[in-house]
Amino acid sequence: MTTGTRTGTRTAPPDTHHAETPSARAKAPARTRRRGARLPDPLPWLLPLGVLAVWQLASWNTWMDPLLLPSPGAVARVLWDSAGDGTLVTDLSASIERWASGFLIGASLGLLLGSLVGLSVLSERLLDTSVQMLRTVPVSGLSPLLIVWLGLDEAPKVVLVAVGSFFPVYINTFGGIRNVDRKLVEVGQVFQWNRPTVLRRIVLPAALPEILNGIRYALGVAWVLLVLAELLGATSGLGFMLNQGRELSRVDVVIAALLVFAVAGKAVDLLVRAAERRLLRWRDLPAGA
Template sequence: MADLTEDLNTPRPLASAPARPRAFAGGDRGLALLSWAVPLFLVLVWELAARVGWLSPQVLPAPSKVAQTAWALIGQGRLLSDLGASLLRAAAGFVIGGSLGFVLGTVVGFSRLAEALLDRSVQMVRAIPFLALLPLVIVWFGVDEGGKVFLVALGVLFPIYINTVLGIRQVDPKLIELGRVTGLSRWTLVRRIVLPGALPSILAGVRYALAVAWLALVIAETLATTTGIGYLAMDAREFLRTDVIVLTIVIYALIGVASDMVARALERRQLAWHPNYAARRSA
């Protein structure tokens, strides 16, 4: 704790007030609808290009064909089971990796000694590509679920770790001094001032980690498996089912959008007190 307060008490230039965004005449609902305008337009252009023959069905099937394929796989019970398997792997890896990343980030953020002991090793592991780890993961875990969850957890750990450290180190030292003057204990100071002050950065790390989780899962599901969206794509490749491959890509995109929407809702709820986020809500 002494390392943190010593670091935060160093003088820093005052930050200028954040620019307030212009209000949109249509309100929040209008902005939400507008955000889907470009994706829907691209889908319509894609459908038109496929129908007039500009796109070969073997290269890029029409959205309507992809939708028919999705409905057929749902009817067979295959799509939902594969989606459920992928969601469980991603959720388990996110909880494990996110928890470990937050704990490590908190320890390193509070202590320069912990940073000297841990940060270098964490950064070295972060630089290793997932594909380079696959042979070792197979040796460690075989082809069971443990290896897939491990890769997802490893990918999630680093964004949350880095953003947690950054958030703690950027807490306003004047707030730390105010808490000490008012007689707050160390634990209360951390719980009431430091962690809330670091929360915007931590939640930004959560948003990034959600995207990384799905990237890691795609690689993880290339291991020998018989379930999951990644397996569905690999199986479709063997039979040149372009419609199924495109369907899996669309599913990953939709899951990514849904995950980001959940993270944004969490930000709005947990950071309602923050002036920057309050300005967005009232704009």
């Protein structure tokens, strides 16, 4: 009887149409995240749009003198006319070329020297004091000296941007390397990795977040110093556009140039943030980051 009961009992076959493998369950959230990542987040733009709305409202109600604060439409007309006659493209191209050249020189030297000082106590004792002394010198104070040495051509402008870009990258690279957890290095020693392998697999990934923060900060400093550099006798560039607006008392031209600076700087920052997310995919980020 017992045998008959066992053989007569049948187990229902699994529902192959609705069954989900572990790999499918793991892929589903990833697909959802990828689809959600394509949608732009409107929250960061609420404050700029709010400022624009208040600005437009102030223009409609003449809360301020239009000569001191032109309307958004007047600034938009300046940008439209400058884009139409090609001066905006020319000035923007000249500024980007100076900014990129100076930043690449300064950031490369900062990364190289920061790595050297971070990895070698002897290099720190030899070089870090001198670098910290130079860091306290006002960059704007170097302008007259650079003009005397290099003239009024492109060289002093590029050097000024390079000097400003050097220090943030140097400091963050040095700090990022020195702040690597010693326990992680000891793990590499347990696995008997050689020094290049430890640097590549432990030190560099651990220091990379701080290095990228230094690069982001240096990009902003480079934009600020570019304005100062282009006020030193430039005949093209966004700084030249600012100077023209100041000399002609055209506040709309000044605001238009500042807006182009802001938009270009934000575009570069977005590119860096995208590279940062790609390079630091292993990090644990808060929900929604």
